[in-house]
Structures are given as structure tokens and as C-alpha cells.
Amino acid sequence: MKHAPTIRAELDRYLKQESMSLTQFGHIAGMNRGIVSAIVTGNKSMSVNQLDLITEAMDLPEGYFYDLFIENYIIDTPPNMRRIEPFLFRCAELDKLDAIRRVVGSIMDNVLYSPKLFDIAEVLLAQGRHEAALLLYEGVAEAEKYQHSERLAICQYRIFTIQIGDDQSRNLKAATLFEPFVERLDEIEQLDALKDLANVYRSLRKWDKVEEVARIMRAKAEIQYTLKHEQKSRERNEFTKKLTRPLFVYISYADLLCASVYEAQGDYDKALQYTYAYANLDWVKETDEDTRHWISLFGHWAKANSIVNKLLSGDISVLSEYVEYIDASIDATQEDRIVQLLNILIAANQYGIDVNSIIKRFETDIASLSQQLTSGGMYNQQVVPDYFAWCGYELAYYYLNQGIYSDGFKHLMYSMVSYHTLNNETYFINCMGLFLHFRDHAVPETKADFLNLIEKVWMNNVKKNGTVDHCG
Template identity: 60%
Template sequence: MKITPTIRAELEQFLQQENMSLTQFGQIAGMNRGMVSAIVTGNKSMSVNQLDLITEAMGLPEGYYYDLFIENFIIDHPPNMRRIEPFLFRCAELDKLDAIRRVVGAIMDNLLYSPKLFEIAETLLAQGRNAAALILYEGVAEAEKYQHSERLAICQYRIFTIRVGDDQEKSYDAAVQFEPYIERLDEIDQLDALRALVNIYRSLRKWAKMDTFATALGNKAEIQYRIDLQRTKGEETKKPFYPPFVYWAFSQLIRAEVCEANKDFEKALLYTNTYADLSWVKDTDEITVKWKKQFKEWAIINTYLNKLLSGDTSVLADYVTYVSSRKDELLPALDIIVEAANRYHFDVDDILNQFEVEISSYLEEQKIESFYTQRFIEERIIHFSMELSVYYLTKGRFSDGFTFLLNCLAKSTLINNKSYIIKCVKLYDSYQEYATPETKVTYRNLIKEVEEDEA
């Protein structure tokens, strides 16, 4: 049987080796002699603050004895949250994530500790310590998985928002895992949760899921808008991040996008006209006016987009003129223009030359300041790269075509977008006979990265 050492024994051994008295050690550690004596003799338990002082006085790295602290004072002991809470915060500060996992595993058999751990997780999340908070949320969610509680739903919501990141496969998995818990959130949180879910599926071009959750978002936002109208002015209530009509209009915009993806341009235009007219929103505050103006502008842009994707090239010049002075809209517009050019086989060289500098900046920069989410922008850049590669390869401009194809493959590999990786491989296979030796080497290296990621 393995005997677990104790921090007290380690301290006692240190004092003997250094031939140091309790008083001398206490002076170094900033603790009085009585406190050191009580710790050494076992007459007093130890706090994480005292452990940190002792560790520093012994000349050891921060957190050196945290595993022993868990063994000595947490595992096989009745959980004492006055000791555990500061210990968890300290572990989070030092990024001792394994220690946090051990503590959670040791105490979460008892549901009585869920509320406190949830509270700690919320504080850590507010501090930006997402990795530490995630462990606590997962622990609470696992312990309460059969409770059907709102706290469980909030934990799953937090887990979803933390897990969503650059890796698109993992983001998709996080979204799917969160889906069943939306209805357990309160009505206000549901609006923001559905918006977040729609944006994830939007960046992944999951059209069916976009439509499902955009529809749910629109219905709930409409109900919330009506409830707000019936409230007494000045009544204090929980508010969503945006006014309810914004969620409703956004849901119509998304449904229009889905229709355009499915080439149902007539229905897409109906949705676009629906969110263009927000005259029924009577508030005149600054935020309301701003959003009404924004959706009207999006409706104009998306009407051009709709017509262009349906094959009406007569709007092309007006479309370019309208978006050229709107920085946030230029990338999506250029993407759609090249997609339409590939679909209907018309020339857009003059437009690409006109915005050559902007296109280069889109493809080179890792982060772009924009109204849109970074995930949306990343997906647009990848899709744009793919459309440009198709455009140039089809025209026999192989150098340009392979440049954009390799750019698309590199960015798709970086965020683990398997759909685009497969498209890049298929497109390369169709034109590989025109690839230069340098292009072939770069392509093989990128494919090697993909294979290593899959291993």
C-alpha cells in the first residue's frame, strides 16, 4: 500500500535539513511562530494562502504542493468550501487545470456542491479564465444531467460558448451538444443562445439547421416583442442583449440566406422585403434607429445579391457602386459576385482589378475588424478563395488559380474545415497537370498537415 506523504512532513523535514527553528521559518514565510507550530503538529488545518507562503519560504515554485494539498485536505475529507473555493481560484490563476479536475472529481458526487461550483465557474468566466470555468461547468453539468434544471441548461450554454473556436469541427460538435438544452433556458437567454447557434451554423453553411433555429428565433423574438409592449413603462425586467425586433429581423435575414442557397430566389426576396420594413417598430431611441437603418441597408444589398445570384447581371454595376464605400459589405459582395460569375459564366476581371488591394488584404490578414463575427469572416474568406480559384482555373489562369486554391486549403486546414479541404483536393486533382513543381510541393506539404491532424 502506497503511503501518501503530507505537506506537514515535507515542512518538518525541510526545517530539520536547514536546521531552522519555527520562529526563523515564520519570519521568512511572514507567519507567526504559533501558526507554523500548529501546522507542523497537525493541530490546525492549512489554507491555500498559508500553503503559498510556506512553499515560497521553502524556495519552491508556486503550486508545487497543490497535488499534496488535494490529497491531504480534500480527497477523503468532508468537502469544506471555505477551503476549496480559494484553492480553485488560485489553481485558475496558476493555470493548474489538472488540479481543478481532481477537486471537481472528488466532490461532485454530492449535488449539494453544484450551486457553489456553478457560482465559482461564473466568476471565473467573468475574469476571462475560460479553461478553468469550463472544467467546473462540465462537472456541474455531469452531476446534474438527470435533473432537468435551468442551471444545467446554463452550464451547457456556457460550455457551448467556451468550446466554440477556430476549429470548425469542434465548434459543430459543441453546437449539436447544446441544441437539446435551449428550451430549458429562460426566455431571454433563449434569444441570445439561438442567435449564437444560428451564427455557428451560418459559418458552417449548415442550411437546414440555420433555417430550423432561425425560425425558432423569429417566433420567440416576436412573442418577446409583444410581451414588452404590454409591460408598464419603466418596469424593471431582464433584457436580452439586443431589442427583440432585432432578433426577429435577423431571423428573416437568415431565412432569406437559406432560400438563396437553395436557389429559391423568389422566397428569399419575400423574406428580405419583410425585414426591410420595420416601420411597425415605433420606438425612437438611438439603438432602435440604428438597427432599423442597418436592416434597411442590408435589405438593399441583399436584393442586389438575390438578383445577381438568380442570373440578373444588369444589377452588377449598381451592386458594386453601392458596396464599394461600405467596408464591412465589400468582402461578402465580392464573394457573391465571383460565385455568380462562376455559376453563369460572365467576366468580372475589371471588378477584381478594381479591388485588388482589398482582396490581397482579406487573404493575408488573420483578423479583420468588422461588424460581422470573426467566424463569419473566416468562412467568407475561405469561400471567396475557393470561388476565385475556380474562376481563374476555369479561365486558364493557372498561376492565379493555384495561388487562391492553396490559400483556401491552408486556411481550411488551419480551422479544420473538412468540407473545404475536400473541395480543394477535388479541384486540385482536376487541374494538377497544370501545376508547377513549386505548387505541387506546397500542396503536398499542406496535405501532409491535414493527414497529421487526422492521425
């Protein structure tokens, strides 16, 4: 029977090979002779810090012995969190995710370790080590999957937020898996969870889900707002401090979401009703600076969206008013500018309006369309890339129908690549249809780029789905 190697044996072999005494090695490693001797003889286990010193002294890469450390000191011995915790943090620093996965798998048969692993995951998340934190959250969630615990719900919330990214297909799956756990979160944390869910569904244009989640969020936020001002207790105020926004924002943002739902569905009258609702915030009792900031934002959004709703409903007379509003918005972010351009293009394409002179005002924004921005506002990072891809499509549609084929195909290719990155098959196919409709006007280089992209998408799908990848 072949025995598994040990770090102790590897160190002993190295000392003999180099003809090095324990004292000499200890001097190189920055450890006293007694500790080195105890480790070599097996009379003492070692910490990850000591292991790192030994590894460096042996002139080996960082983390070289981590797999053996797991075998020798975690799997083969009763779990000791005083040893495991610093090891997990060190693995996260070195991005050794497989090692973290092995440790979690070896100790999570016992749910008693869940609280400590959860705490470690929270620290890693705060440090920005999301992939490492994800492995711990998943381990805790798996161990507690039959528990009706708040910790399980928080793990699922963290897993959801970490997994959300560019891939809209993956985002939909993450949202669907997380949604049943929202009710298990504490009453305040539910509000941020619902906001995040609504934003993901909005980026996916799942308007029925946006409305459903928004209405739930509004009802819960109204209850909490009433309680806050009825009780006026320090405990209640401390409770609501956990929110990322002032409490009233969740009520008003729910109205804004519902307005966006009806706007997308073409019910502009109802969209205006909700817009007027979040514009009127006289009921808000707070007067602090943060509250005033958000009230100002909602007023800004309401003014813009009320004009947009009229414009999209076919009232072309408000277009000049909208342009004046845009010109006056000196604090508008690039995200705001792209949304403003998108609204104009949708109306132009729907009602056949010539907006060439208006588009020129957005030349800088159009030139930077390909830059992926992250949003720090109420929109999450998924909504912004979708708007950018959508704006590229509407620009392409406008230019191609205007006979400006070079710019049209350029923006269409950008939109296609963006929707491929977002893994949004529906809108990728829309782009393909638009290209094929105008293909006779494409130069050979553009046709070649289009065919190369289609082949790349096909090959990616072959790899992902395991389809036969040869022809003939």
C-alpha cells in the first residue's frame, strides 16, 4: 500500500538533500530550531503562516504544499477552525479556489461549522474576494438547505448578488433560484433584495415579474415606513439603517418601476399616473440631506419621464421640450445620456422622425458606447449594458432606414456583439434579422465580419452544449 506524502516527509527529504541542519533551515525560514524540529519529528502541527515560511525557505511557489496541508491537517484530523480560518483567508489571497472547495467539502458534513464559515464568507465579500466568498456561501447553503433559517436566506441572497453579471441567461436562473428565499430574510433586508430582483428582471425585460416584485416591495416598504413613524423608537431607526437607501425610496422606486412596466407595454396613460405618483413626495416626513437628494432625483426623473411618455405616445410636439431638458441637465451621467438618446431613437424609429441634428449632440456619448459602465445608482450593473446594447440597435435601425449604411452596420455589429456577451438570444436574433434585411447594402468587409461573428457564436454554442463540432 502506497502512503500519501506528508509535508513533514518533504521537509525532511529537503534537509537531507541540501545537507542542511535544523538550525540553518530555521535561520533561513525565520523560525527557531525547536519549532522546525517539532514539525519534522511530527510532534507539532503547523499553521499556514509557518507553512508559507517553510515553502519560501525551500524556494518553492506560494501555496505549493496547500493540497498536502489539507490532506495532513484538515482531512486527516478533527477540524480545527483556528487552523482552518487563516488557511481559507490565505487561499483566497492566492486565488486557490480549488483548495477552498476541498476544505468546505471536507468539513461541511457537520452544520456546526456553518456559522463560522458564514462569518468568514462575509469578511471575504467585504474584501471584494467574491469567488472565494461564493464557495463558502454555497457550502453553508448546501449544509443548511433543509433548515428554515435566516442564515440560509442570506447565503442565497449573497449567492444571487455575486452570480449576477453579463450573462442574462445566467441572471434569470439566479433570480429564479433566489426569489423563494426573499421572505426568509429579515423584514428590512427584504427591501434591498426585492429592489435587486426587480432590477434584474428589468434588465431582462420580464415586465410581469418587474411589476409583481415592485408591488410586493411597495407594500412592505409602506408597512415599515408606517411603523418607523408610529414607534419612533431608536431600535426601529437602527433597524432601518441597514438599508442602502432611505426607507421612502423603496416606495417611490416601486412606482417608478411600475411606470417603466406600463411604458414598455405601450400604456402611456398609466405610465404617467405612476410617474406623477413618484413625483409627488409631499408625504415624506424626513428632511435630512440624503432625503432631499433623493427627492430631487425623483423630481428629475419624473420630469424627464413625463415628457418621454408623451413623446413615445406619439406627441411629437414635446421633442423640442425634451431636447431643452437634456441640454439643461448639466449633471447628467453618461448612463443618463444614453437613456435619453435611446428614448429619442425609439420615438424616431416608431414615428419616422428625422433626428439627425439631435443625434449630433450625442456624438461623444455614441463614440463611447462600447465602454462598459457600472452603475452606482438605483439601476444595477445589468440594466446599463442592456440599455447600451439596445441603444446600438436603435441607432443601427435609424441609420439603415436613413440610408446611412456605414454607420448603421457599425452600430448593428456593436449591438450584436453586446447581446452575444449578454447571452440574450432574442435580441441577438433581432439584430440578425435587421442585418439580413439590409444585407444588399453591406460592403464585403462588413458581410465577412457578420459571418465571422455568427460562426463564433455557433462555435461557442457547440462548446457549451456539447454538440458535434465537425462538419462534412
